[in-house]
Amino acid sequence: MKSAVFIKPGEVEVQDVDMPKIEKNDDVILKVVRTCVCGSDLWSYRGLDKFSDGKKNNGHEALGIVESVGKDITTVQPGDFVIAPFTHGCGHCAACLAGYDGSCLNHSDNFSSNCQAEYLRFQHAEWSLVKVPGKPADYSDAMLDSLLALSDVMATGYHAARTANVQKGDTAVVIGDGAVGLCGVISAKLRGAKQIIAMSRHEDRQKLAKEFGATDIIAERGDEGVKKVMELTHDNGADAVLECVGSELSTKTALEVARPGAKVGRVGLPHASDLDMAASFGKNISLAGGIASVTTYDRQELLDAVLSGAIHPGKVFTGKYKLADINQAYQDMTDRNTIKATIVND
Amino acid sequence: MKSAVFIKPGEVEVQDVDMPKIEKNDDVILKVVRTCVCGSDLWSYRGLDKFSDGKKNNGHEALGIVESVGKDITTVQPGDFVIAPFTHGCGHCAACLAGYDGSCLNHSDNFSSNCQAEYLRFQHAEWSLVKVPGKPADYSDAMLDSLLALSDVMATGYHAARTANVQKGDTAVVIGDGAVGLCGVISAKLRGAKQIIAMSRHEDRQKLAKEFGATDIIAERGDEGVKKVMELTHDNGADAVLECVGSELSTKTALEVARPGAKVGRVGLPHASDLDMAASFGKNISLAGGIASVTTYDRQELLDAVLSGAIHPGKVFTGKYKLADINQAYQDMTDRNTIKATIVND
Numbered sequence: 001m002k003s004a005v006f007i008k009p010g011e012v013e014v015q016d017v018d019m020p021k022i023e024k025n026d027d028v029i030l031k032v033v034r035t036c037v038c039g040s041d042l043w044s045y046r047g048l049d050k051f052s053d054g055k056k057n058n059g060h061e062a063l064g065i066v067e068s069v070g071k072d073i074t075t076v077q078p079g080d081f082v083i084a085p086f087t088h089g090c091g092h093c094a095a096c097l098a099g100y101d102g103s104c105l106n107h108s109d110n111f112s113s114n115c116q117a118e119y120l121r122f123q124h125a126e127w128s129l130v131k132v133p134g135k136p137a138d139y140s141d142a143m144l145d146s147l148l149a150l151s152d153v154m155a156t157g158y159h160a161a162r163t164a165n166v167q168k169g170d171t172a173v174v175i176g177d178g179a180v181g182l183c184g185v186i187s188a189k190l191r192g193a194k195q196i197i198a199m200s201r202h203e204d205r206q207k208l209a210k211e212f213g214a215t216d217i218i219a220e221r222g223d224e225g226v227k228k229v230m231e232l233t234h235d236n237g238a239d240a241v242l243e244c245v246g247s248e249l250s251t252k253t254a255l256e257v258a259r260p261g262a263k264v265g266r267v268g269l270p271h272a273s274d275l276d277m278a279a280s281f282g283k284n285i286s287l288a289g290g291i292a293s294v295t296t297y298d299r300q301e302l303l304d305a306v307l308s309g310a311i312h313p314g315k316v317f318t319g320k321y322k323l324a325d326i327n328q329a330y331q332d333m334t335d336r337n338t339i340k341a342t343i344v345n346d
Numbered sequence: 347m348k349s350a351v352f353i354k355p356g357e358v359e360v361q362d363v364d365m366p367k368i369e370k371n372d373d374v375i376l377k378v379v380r381t382c383v384c385g386s387d388l389w390s391y392r393g394l395d396k397f398s399d400g401k402k403n404n405g406h407e408a409l410g411i412v413e414s415v416g417k418d419i420t421t422v423q424p425g426d427f428v429i430a431p432f433t434h435g436c437g438h439c440a441a442c443l444a445g446y447d448g449s450c451l452n453h454s455d456n457f458s459s460n461c462q463a464e465y466l467r468f469q470h471a472e473w474s475l476v477k478v479p480g481k482p483a484d485y486s487d488a489m490l491d492s493l494l495a496l497s498d499v500m501a502t503g504y505h506a507a508r509t510a511n512v513q514k515g516d517t518a519v520v521i522g523d524g525a526v527g528l529c530g531v532i533s534a535k536l537r538g539a540k541q542i543i544a545m546s547r548h549e550d551r552q553k554l555a556k557e558f559g560a561t562d563i564i565a566e567r568g569d570e571g572v573k574k575v576m577e578l579t580h581d582n583g584a585d586a587v588l589e590c591v592g593s594e595l596s597t598k599t600a601l602e603v604a605r606p607g608a609k610v611g612r613v614g615l616p617h618a619s620d621l622d623m624a625a626s627f628g629k630n631i632s633l634a635g636g637i638a639s640v641t642t643y644d645r646q647e648l649l650d651a652v653l654s655g656a657i658h659p660g661k662v663f664t665g666k667y668k669l670a671d672i673n674q675a676y677q678d679m680t681d682r683n684t685i686k687a688t689i690v691n692d
Contacts, residue, residue: 094606284637290628
């Protein structure tokens with residue numbers, strides 16, 4: 001089968017590799033319908049993170065059709081249409097029961113990879129896969145994109161909003177205008193925030209942020225950006241801050257724009273150096289967040305919200321590619337020619 | 347009047363100083379009935395923190411009788427018996443309204459000092475002082491100690507429990523067996539924790555922790571202590587962690603014993619170096635906490651709980667001194683001969 005293979009920074013190639021097969025009793029093999037490129041994939045593509053060698057890719061988001069199942073699998077069967085979350089919770093440990101399946105205590109191999117391929121081995125599938133009614137052919141292209149967003153970015157944006165404890169009537173700041181940040185805007189709105197301030201420098205993303213519910217846009221970064229937030233919040237700072245980048249600057253900004261007692265929900269993979277946590281002590285800021293609870297959120301609320309048309313997270317996919325052209329997808333995201341790239345398999 | 351004066355590490359002296367006077371319209375002058383020495387005072391006494399020069403002391407906890415009031419004061423009058431919180435919130439900014447008066451947005455001079463004296467100038471007194479019914483003579487010695495605990499340690503322990511979000515039925519770990527940690531045990535119990543694991547190395551404090559509601563005691567620290575907590579929690583970690591020390595080791599331990607998705611409520615003045623926040627991202631740990639909301643908690647729940655005899659935080663005061671003997675009080679706390687020292691004025 002064809003699979004994207006990470007060669008070196010700046011180069012992702014499609015190669016023929018062995019078909020994945022059932023290795024453990026709770027494995028499922030999926031035929032990948034759609035996959036995509038994540039902002040976090042770009043860290044290694046840009047040479048900023050190391051990526052392990054081998055016939056692998058970073059892809060961890062997919063929609064698929066169940067091809068075959070391990071003998072312990074009772075929840076899905078061949079032919080089922082599923083969202084393949086990037087997390088693989090067990091559903092019954094203390095972490096999963098508390099709604100943190102992204103930090104499942106039973107599965108050390110809790111994350112997807114190699115989704116940028118024709119087929120995918122999905123480990124620990126029994127609880128974690130999310131069934132979608134019907135077949136891919138029953139849905140519009142736009143709806144399929146929104147369903148694909150439920151494998152990561154929409155759930156991750158929601159995790160930022162949940163861990164920032166966005167409440168009805170709140171003022172929320174969303175830092176980052178990547179796909180996750182934009183889904184953070186959707187999530188803040190879904191949870192009832194009254195004022196949603198999106199920190200975004202790019203016109204196309206500002207437009208989408210507004211469409212998703214942002215009431216204010218701040219293009220400035222760093223101290224200037226903080227100043228603007230304080231002006232918009234009568235010098236109080238925000239009730240909730242969604243940190244959707246993970247850089248040192250974005251984390252610092254998040255702590256600075258939070259009002260005393262506010263929660264920062266961070267979902268950007270942390271690339272900050274160590275943080276000075278004394279300043280946040282003085283302001284009583286809570287720094288929360290981490291790996292999203294994809295299966296939990298999809299089942300609780302997000303799948304229904306997508307299927308009913310209440311939210312349209314698929315709009316973050318602004319470029320569509322075939323698997324063969326995946327290097328161009330990576331490059332276009334790196335160059336910010338597209339917000340997020342969908343890979344549509346035949 | 348007499349006042350304790352910090353001379354140098356290891357030396358606190360009682361000197362004659364000028365009587366404090368009303369300097370601003372929202373000042374109140376208090377005749378100090380009882381004050382005490384705080385664990386945080388010891389950082390400078392032990393030479394670990396710098397203390398500014400001048401005729402000053404670190405004391406920030408007191409019970410007092412109102413002596414005189416500035417012209418904007420409407421809430422208390424001379425003769426009133428009050429708890430003097432170490433925080434001085436305004437009561438109406440976004441921080442105070444959210445229940446974080448320890449991080450009041452209007453008062454940059456939000457903390458007490460110079461309480462170890464016969465009289466005290468209490469700034470921003472209009473909202474922040476907490477009236478106690480009757481007069482000191484109406485109360486037992488034990489009750490006066492419990493009321494004194496409401497000026498800091500009991501409220502600070504409660505802040506750890508609140509920001510760790512201790513819920514009914516939870517397993518809570520309390521790190522630190524100083525007065526604040528012990529009040530953290532009281533608070534975890536008050537909020538309904540089912541299992542309360544106190545990390546304490548000293549026999550007298552272990553005993554008090556058990557009296558306050560601890561179900562388990564762990565004497566080990568560091569990796570050994572973490573291992574014991576994991577054993578007691580079936581390898582899950584705790585639902586809530588009260589970090590009542592502020593050192594690098596205690597903060598690290600707090601993050602390690604928290605189950606995925608748990609909250610660490612930290613109230614120990616942070617003396618940790620910068621923290622590696624990537625590990626807590628993987629576990630979805632929330633690091634919350636900071637300066638307590640003394641006035642808020644006293645009014646909401648704690649004063650009633652003390653007056654009704656539901657809680658007895660005054661038991662943390664195990665040594666009683668006159669102001670003239672305050673250096674001995676500091677020394678005895680440093681040597682751990684007493685958990686917390688009360689200074690009783692004539």
